[in-house]
Amino acid sequence: MARDRTEHEHPPVAGPRANLLSVLSVGLLGLFVLFILSLIVADVAYLGRRDYPPSEFWRNLTAPEVLAAIRLSVISSLITLGLVILFSVPIGYALSRFAFRGHTLVNTIVDVPIVLPPIITGISLLVLFGSSVGRAIEDGLYSATGWRLASLIGIVMCQFLVSVSYSIRACKASFDSVDRQLEDVAMTLGCSPWGAFWRVAVPLARNGLVAGSVMAWARAVGVFGPIMVFVGTMTHVRVMPTAIWLELSTGRIEVSIAISLVMLLMAAGALAVVHWLAPGRKWT
Amino acid sequence: MLRADRVSLRVGEFDLRDISLEIAPSEYFVLMGPTGSGKSLFVKSICGLMRPDRGYIFIDGQNITDLEPRYRNIGYVPQHCALFPHMTVAKNITFALRLKGIRHATALEQLAALIEPLGLRPLLGRSVTNLSGGERQKVAVARALAVEPKLLVLDEPVSALDEPTRHEVCLELRTLQRSLHIPTIHICHSVVEARLVSDRVGVFVKGRLAQTGDLDTLTAHPANDAVARLLNVSTNHRNPS
Amino acid sequence: MRTTHSGRAALAAALAGCLLLVGCRGPEDDALVLYAGAGLRDAVEAAITEFEKQHETKVVVDWNGSGTILAHAKARNSGDLFMPGDVWYVDELHRQTGLIADKTSVAYFVPVILVHKDSTKNIRSLADFVRADVTVGLGGPEHCQIGRLSTKLLAGNGVDRTALEAMESLTVNDLGVWVDTRKVDAAIVWDATAANYSDSCRAIEIPKDKNIISHVVVGRMTTSQHPDKARQFVAFLASPEGQAILNRHGLRTEAP
Numbered sequence: 001m002a003r004d005r006t007e008h009e010h011p012p013v014a015g016p017r018a019n020l021l022s023v024l025s026v027g028l029l030g031l032f033v034l035f036i037l038s039l040i041v042a043d044v045a046y047l048g049r050r051d052y053p054p055s056e057f058w059r060n061l062t063a064p065e066v067l068a069a070i071r072l073s074v075i076s077s078l079i080t081l082g083l084v085i086l087f088s089v090p091i092g093y094a095l096s097r098f099a100f101r102g103h104t105l106v107n108t109i110v111d112v113p114i115v116l117p118p119i120i121t122g123i124s125l126l127v128l129f130g131s132s133v134g135r136a137i138e139d140g141l142y143s144a145t146g147w148r149l150a151s152l153i154g155i156v157m158c159q160f161l162v163s164v165s166y167s168i169r170a171c172k173a174s175f176d177s178v179d180r181q182l183e184d185v186a187m188t189l190g191c192s193p194w195g196a197f198w199r200v201a202v203p204l205a206r207n208g209l210v211a212g213s214v215m216a217w218a219r220a221v222g223v224f225g226p227i228m229v230f231v232g233t234m235t236h237v238r239v240m241p242t243a244i245w246l247e248l249s250t251g252r253i254e255v256s257i258a259i260s261l262v263m264l265l266m267a268a269g270a271l272a273v274v275h276w277l278a279p280g281r282k283w284t
Numbered sequence: 285m286l287r288a289d290r291v292s293l294r295v296g297e298f299d300l301r302d303i304s305l306e307i308a309p310s311e312y313f314v315l316m317g318p319t320g321s322g323k324s325l326f327v328k329s330i331c332g333l334m335r336p337d338r339g340y341i342f343i344d345g346q347n348i349t350d351l352e353p354r355y356r357n358i359g360y361v362p363q364h365c366a367l368f369p370h371m372t373v374a375k376n377i378t379f380a381l382r383l384k385g386i387r388h389a390t391a392l393e394q395l396a397a398l399i400e401p402l403g404l405r406p407l408l409g410r411s412v413t414n415l416s417g418g419e420r421q422k423v424a425v426a427r428a429l430a431v432e433p434k435l436l437v438l439d440e441p442v443s444a445l446d447e448p449t450r451h452e453v454c455l456e457l458r459t460l461q462r463s464l465h466i467p468t469i470h471i472c473h474s475v476v477e478a479r480l481v482s483d484r485v486g487v488f489v490k491g492r493l494a495q496t497g498d499l500d501t502l503t504a505h506p507a508n509d510a511v512a513r514l515l516n517v518s519t520n521h522r523n524p525s
Numbered sequence: 526m527r528t529t530h531s532g533r534a535a536l537a538a539a540l541a542g543c544l545l546l547v548g549c550r551g552p553e554d555d556a557l558v559l560y561a562g563a564g565l566r567d568a569v570e571a572a573i574t575e576f577e578k579q580h581e582t583k584v585v586v587d588w589n590g591s592g593t594i595l596a597h598a599k600a601r602n603s604g605d606l607f608m609p610g611d612v613w614y615v616d617e618l619h620r621q622t623g624l625i626a627d628k629t630s631v632a633y634f635v636p637v638i639l640v641h642k643d644s645t646k647n648i649r650s651l652a653d654f655v656r657a658d659v660t661v662g663l664g665g666p667e668h669c670q671i672g673r674l675s676t677k678l679l680a681g682n683g684v685d686r687t688a689l690e691a692m693e694s695l696t697v698n699d700l701g702v703w704v705d706t707r708k709v710d711a712a713i714v715w716d717a718t719a720a721n722y723s724d725s726c727r728a729i730e731i732p733k734d735k736n737i738i739s740h741v742v743v744g745r746m747t748t749s750q751h752p753d754k755a756r757q758f759v760a761f762l763a764s765p766e767g768q769a770i771l772n773r774h775g776l777r778t779e780a781p
Contacts, residue, residue, distance in 0.1 A: 130600030148551030150601075181366040184333045187353040188360040189380040189431060203370045232587040232597055233563075234552060246588055249563035249698045251721030253705060 040264065043257050052254055060255045061262070065235065069243035070262060073221055076152055076239060080159040080220045084167045085213050092171025092209075093197065097180065113165040121161050122226030125154075129230075150231050155239060158226035163216040170212025174205035211274045218270045221263065285309045285467055286435055291329060291339035298325050299491045303339070307435075310465045312458065314478045314499075316514060317488030323471045324363070326488070327437045330469070331360045343434060359428030359436045359466075364444065365420045367412040373423050374408040380431045391430075398426050401460065417445045418453055425457070429464070436461070436468040442477065454480040475499070475515055487511050556583035557754055558603070560594035562610025564698045564718060565741065568632075568774035569608070575770055576761050582754050590696055591669070598624060598746070605749040606758065608742070610697065611670040615744045625744040626752075631762040632741040632776040634715040636671065636678055638729040639704045639722065648711050651682040651731065654689055661691040662700045662712035671697040674737050675713045682735050701726075715739075720775030738781055 047057060060066065095107060113121065128134045129149060138149050147153060182204070183196040191199060202209070224241035233242045240263055247256040286307040293300040300322045307313045315323045328334045330341055332353035340349045348356055368376050375382075377399065378391035386394070392408070399405055402422045407415065412423065421441055428436060441457065442450040458481045461468050470481060478485055478499055486496040487507075495507040506512035552558060561569055566588055573584045587597060591609035595618050598604050607618060607625065612634075619625035640648050646659055654661050663686070664672025672693070679686045692709055694700050700712040701722050719728035743762060749755045761767045768778040 126596060126600045130602070135602075142551075145549075147549035150551050151549045153549045179366065181362050181364075182368060184328075184331075184353075185360060185362060185366045185427075186368075186379070187333070188331050188356070188358060189427070190354045190383045192352070192354060195383070200368060228589060229593060229596065233589055234558075234585050234587045236552065236585075246563055246566065248702060249588070249696075250566045251698070251701050251705065251718070253702065 043260060047254055047257055057254070057258055060252075061258045065238065066243060066255070066259060068235070069238045069240050069259070072152075072155070072238060073240040076155045077159060077217055077221045079152070080156050080163065081213060081217045083156065083160050084164050084216050084220070085209075087164055088167035088171045088212070088216070089202070089209060091168050092173075093175050093201065095168070095172045096175035097183075110165055110168050113161060114169065117225075118158075118162050118223060119225035119229060122158065122229030125157065125161075125226065125230040150234065150237060152237070154231040155227055155237060158230055159220035159223045162223050162226065163219040166219060167212050167216035170215065171205070171209055174208025174212065175201060177208065178204045207277045211277050214270050214274050218267050221266060285344050286330070287342040288326075288330070289340040289342070291326065291336045291341060293325060293329055293334060293336045295325060295334065298322055300325055300329075300336075301491050303493050305486055305493060305496055307467050307469065309467055312461055312468050312470065312481050312483045314482035314485045315469060315471045315488060316473065316475075316478060316485060317494075318514065319473075321488040322491040323488050324439055327360075327439060327469055327471065330435075331358050331437060332356050333360075357431060357433050357435075359425075359431060359433035361421075361424045361428050361436075361438045361441060363439045365424040367415075367420060367423055367427075369411075369413055371412070372408070373404065373410050373412055373415070376412060376423055377404070377408075377426045377430055379427060395426070395430055398429055401463075402426055402456070418449045421445070421453055422456075425460070429460075429466075433466065436466050438468065438470045440471050440473070443473065450477070451480070457481060475503075487514060489514075552585040553583060555751065556585045557605045557749075557751060557758060559584055559586045559606040559608060559758075560598055560604055561586050561588055561606075561608040562591050562594070563588040564610040564696070564715075564721075565608065565776070567721070568717070568771045568776045571774050572762060572767055572770045575766070576758060580754070580757060580761075582751075582757070584758065595621075598622075603748050603750075604746050605751060605755045607744040607746055610741075612740050612742045613670050613673070615742050618744070624746050624748055626747045626749070628742050628744040629759050629763060630740040630742050631759075631767075632717075632771050632778050633781060634670075634717060634739040634741055635777055635781050636674060636713050636731060636736060636739075637716050637719050638711055638731065639701065639714045639719050639726050640711050640729060641704055641707055642725055642727050644707075644710060646710050649729065651679060651684055651713075651735075654679070654684055654691075654711065659711060660709045661689050662703045662709035663689070663691040663693060664697055664700060664713070665693040665695060668693075668695045669697055670739055671700070671713060671715060674739060678713065678731070678735075678737050681737070682731075716777055717741075717775045733781060736781070741776065 091110070095103070095110070129138055141147055141149070149157075178201050182200050183191075183193075186196040186200045187193065222241060224245070227237075227239060227242055228245070231237050233246055238246070240259055244256040244259045244263075247253070247259070288303055288305050291300060291303040298320070303322075303326055315327070317323050325334065329336050332348070332351060336349065340347055342348065343356070343358075368379065371379070374392060375388065377395060378386075378388050381391035381394065382388060392399070399408070402425070404422060404426055407419060407423070412420065415423065425436075425438070425441070438457070442453050445453060454477055457468075457470070461481075470477075472478060482499055484497060485499050485502055487494045487502065489508075489510040494511050495502055502511065503515050506515060559569075559573075569586070573586070577583060587594060589597065591611040591614045594607070594609055595614050598607055598618055599622055602624075607615060609615060615625060615628050638648065638651065640646070646653075646656075648654075648659060653659055663675045664670075666672045666676050676686045679689075692703065694703065697714050697718050698721075700709075700714050701718050703709045704712050704714075705722050705725050716728060719726065743759055745752070745755050745759060762771065772778045
């Protein structure tokens, strides 16, 4: 089935014809783009104040603690990405392919973290691991491995909980768009259900799966509230969002903007990847 | 060689009840019936893609009711062919052999006897998204036959094609089936098709098998009005009953 | 077969992940854990650097808003020192959990008026706050110490806070940002906060007899694993050397 060409069988008509609908919609688009750009320009302009030379900018950006925060953000978000993919691809597949009792209920519960304000995730984690059960778990972990939750582990937990539901949703949608009959035929040709998943479903859903993962990664990098509340800001757990907040707390707005611009670049890179992967992309 | 014994299956609004039929070795069996009468559901249960709630399915005396699809060795061509869009024509056809560890090039050689008669050699490197309806059909059949199946199942293989192509493909299917001696189930709506290819016909009405037999017998003595209507509507001439 | 290739890649990624997990340790066991208000960072970090040199003891700081460090101290039930930017929270932590063994005042917080250097509004005193053309930022009275003090301070200077229609913030640091970005014309902040914005903003003194002084307090926690080292740190902050360091970074150490 030629399902991989769904929305791109109808590329946009080149050039708007001037009627009320096109003027209104393109006008709103222009306004929105202008607004986003002006935010970015304002950030850069703030840095361009008379007493903030580019050398200072570079010095702030390459300070050891800033670099450490960037490094920790990248490492933690990549680990989170791995875990997110590990969970969301099979779960998305199950939600897409398997009919079971309570499917609608489970489908709704999976969406809860998406609509929940992230800070509630942080508070819940804090409360959970402050309870006697939670403390027992944490102490057990410490005596077994020497690891603490106020570390990379806690960061990954926060990032994972905030971004995994989004990825599950995206994976389910990707698998939904793959014709189930293709896997059926593969099985009659000798595939096990696992084989049909790997050789047919995943390759055909791949672009959607990757795009969903990249967006989930971008969300993970930006997680702020839960990390503040649950993990804190000690030097060994500082990631970019918390570093930005810390600089802001002491009035160093320039440094926080500098780090923000780095995050902006990372996000832009992620978006570029997502759009590059859009199937059947013919216009840019 | 195929025996279905009171197969019953309920999925949503589709309700198959007590389907019992037998298909002889080398027989070309056509399944007819209005849309929603359960034909596709029935053949899916034969292929192992759906489990019957009750009843049994035997192939060559072996009870395969609970067997996974990959062990049943049944060639299946669903409606709209379901060709793998991320593979070329050649890779589609060699898929089953590649699963067994045979390399693609070797598999192509082994399947030459299948590829040539169907005229697929010039299409081998093509993407499956650019084929005509008739070409897609032939690729799907070749892919299904690559496993040397004991049974071939075709779900509405020519319904999406235009009239002259339909006629041509039906004849090719018939010829192929004759040369391979492979029992075949062919689902269709049209009496014209049935006449071209069938040895025997089974008519499904509302989830039940209304009647089986060769086409002439059914046309002359339809078991009930529904069967009569089905055979009438397609042929457009009155059936004295 | 294709599956082994992607299987191997997955395994490699998992192994790499495990290696990275070595970063899962918490702070070293013999380090002092200090919960501190983020606004104190410059001064306290400078003091810590010197302390670590002299005493060979590491100090690890969890910076956050005062309310959040209270939540951390409560939930983790561990830690050596508690130094919120808002002195009210030291008593609050003790009231809720009894975790404060003793507390020491190490600096003064003196309210000042913060205005932007480029401001043309010519604001000179609290009396200017009532002008219709002046937008004012104040700490929320329930959220931060500066907010609580501001109400009394304004009343003592003949200004009714409720009549001002001021913008309310959660923390004193937000007020600094607001003045710096010209969101408000003036705000009441701590002198230490004002020091963070000395590039772009100016602090106007409030007459001593009409001002209310607050403190920066560090509490030693009952959950401390290193009570002696914690005492040493507090003593260092209160010592002439420590006080000089705090002073250099904007905290007032002499009685106003």
